[in-house]
Amino acid sequence: MSSQTRRYLFPMVLCAVLLALIAFIGYNRLHPDNGLRVVGTASKFALQDLNGQPFSSDSLDGTVQLMEFIFTSCPDICPATSYNMVLIQNKLKDQGLFGDKMKMIAVTFDPERDTPDVLRNYAAKMKMDMSGWVLLRGEETETANVAGQYGVTVQNLGNGQFVHNATSLILIDRKQRIRSVYKMGMDMDNDRIVRDIKALLKERV
Template sequence: MEPARRRRITVFGTLLLVILALAGGSWWYWHSENQKLPTVMPAPNFTLQNIDGGTTNLYGEQGKVRLVEFFFANCPDICPLTTANMAKIQDQLKQKDVFGQDVEFLSISFDPERDTNDVLKQYADRMKMDRAGWKVLRGTQDETAQVADSFGVYLEKQADGSFVHSTRSLYLIDRNNQIRKVYSMGNDMPSDEVYNDILKLVRE
């Protein structure tokens, strides 16, 4: 085969591989962006006290995409790390002009004996939680334990007042009160995935 012809075939083959790679990448991106999140289960309804006054009923918040976190303020590691990650997602959503309007965060304390309104307000300020779109909720020990149990969150109070709890305690709920995804917390929290999933539900 002549060298010139061989070069043409080589160039053509390279271009074809590039085109196929780009087409495959474009399909994968389109597919991942447009694939709907599955429905896990209906979100259990609840009513708890809002530290900024009044009560919050989950089904009363219908119409917004919500990210629900279970935590306690004295948690030494997983909870504050999760809340810090949520605060970063909060700031990203603000740049999209959807936080507080289309998206709302709910943080539910399951340690009412120590997590008073004042303690939780200090925690919220320290963690840079914008309460215009982020509600911090509490209730009695029985109320919060019941809510956690209805979501499938495992809780066990220790002798020192701390808690052992599920590390998958972060729930993404759509506008129609359906849980669409459950995430790990702390170091295992997939923050980019959470952010992208929230935007998917906003666009639905």
């Protein structure tokens, strides 16, 4: 092989190696070893916390989040979901994994009835550890819009009752990417969700 041929061949080989490396990195970002592929990007939102202060989803950067959409007068699936999330909370607390890098988020569909005091009472009744929980509210149209951005459909039936799709418990990683969507209520697989949360906490940011 002539020196001129080698001179042209080397950049081509280097380019091919770089392209392969870029493709490998991209594939691994979308298909990590833990099997939790990236489902989508978590939409940004701005709502209000229990003190009526503005709350931006940007403040959750760097944390793993498990997010539910609820209304506290719900007779079945919402309290069952919150109850299971508290069981998950307790398992994570036992391992020192809750409250700093791992957050539980609850957004109410029903701000008219779910006042800050009602939400505080709900949190106390459910035994939510507020060092790691964020309860949010806003105008009904705002929260319905946020829910829609996360693929959750909501319909107000009147008289304080809402319907929404039951597969709407959302796991978000520290880069604000949706990594899994689970069934709510009594169909929740708490052991699996704990494993998934721990896997995301171990991922390199």
